[in-house]
Amino acid sequence: MGLERIALISDVHGNLTALEAVLADIEGRGIERIFNLGDYVGKGPRGQEVVDRCREVCEVNILGNWDDFLPDPDREYDTEALRWWKKELREDQWTWLRALPFCHDFRLSGRQLRLFHASSTSVHRRVRFDHDEAEYVGMFANTDATGDGPIPDVVGYADTHDPFYESEFGRTLFNIGSVGNSLSDPTPVYVILEGVPESPEPAPFSIQFVRVPYDARAELDVARELGMPELDGYESEIIEGVYRGDLYAGTSPTYHRRSCPS
Known part of the structure; x- marks a missing residue:
């Protein structure tokens, strides 16, 4: 079997234009397999359409933190947004989102891969790029959330809206960033994996990050027309790449720092 490409997307957050x-871009490259690492909803105006579209085109869909807490039928929310x-x-x-699997394990070019949204223990535990050694090692562990599958050599995740790649201790950790709510650089980003599917033997393997420009102003106009709350925060994020919490607090960027609330 020859090399195959898989597109990894995440954190669309209701931004249908970016999706x-x-x-x-994925279709233009001839890539047919798409895996989604979660956070379909919240922040943007068209979560309903994003969920339907991802159910249509994604081979794998994984649970994100927003997908877990936002549709909770027993939760009372204290903000209009x-x-x-x-x-x-x-x-x-609501039901479909909360029933999504926590992670997805597979082999590619002789490597054992695991994908999840935020960490190996919970979709609500955030691991940033400036993690310590214990956090790094913990991302490869089997937990109650992941189950007892083969220990991965490569882990891909999302959640922080902050793409990066790191190899230590013979293992590789990478974050695929965000399609609909990318921060710092607001241009949507996704990842292409390339390798030989299910191969037990080592073979060529690559991880490529791709930025795709889109009409963010058009997406903001849709949010305005639909009457979505927190328009100033949404504009700050998708136009300037500035986290809305920093905008409201009047502080310098903190989203990617440990001190920032999740």
């Missing part, structure tokens, strides 16, 4: 731009994003979804989508 369609990335999907068009959270109530708006939840109500914008259909109830059948």
